[in-house]
Amino acid sequence: MLCALRLGPVRIGQLGRVIPGASKKVLTQILRKFESENIVVRIDLSDLVLHVEYQLHQEVRESVEQLLDHVSKWGASFMALQGKASALKERM
Known part of the structure; x- marks a missing residue:
């Protein structure tokens, strides 16, 4: 949900x-x-x-964007390591 709201x-x-699958009632309760916790603005x-x-509140949006940026960088690093591991296995 936060990813959708960050846009x-x-x-x-x-x-x-x-x-x-999420009902309107449940979404309304979550929102x-x-x-009430100052995560979103109505x-x-x-x-x-x-x-x-x-x-999203501005501070929360910035925090979510930083988090997703870190996760994206980690994912790229992980995929690069996976590629190196696969290349090593092929050589053996």
Whole structure:
């Protein structure tokens, strides 16, 4: 869910498509919990039609981006090591 939110404001229906099988009720409960813990911001854009979006707090978004950057770098290093190990096995 945090990965989907890091790209910018999203509606609950969009989150439901990203997380198949999650009910709207459960997503709403999670988002309310995140909002109470200052992880997400609820943006009420309602005029005549109910329109609510959620986005990560700036500090949380930066933290998630740093975490994903580290995981990505680790993954690249791991894949490089796997390639080297495979090359060594082939030589033997």
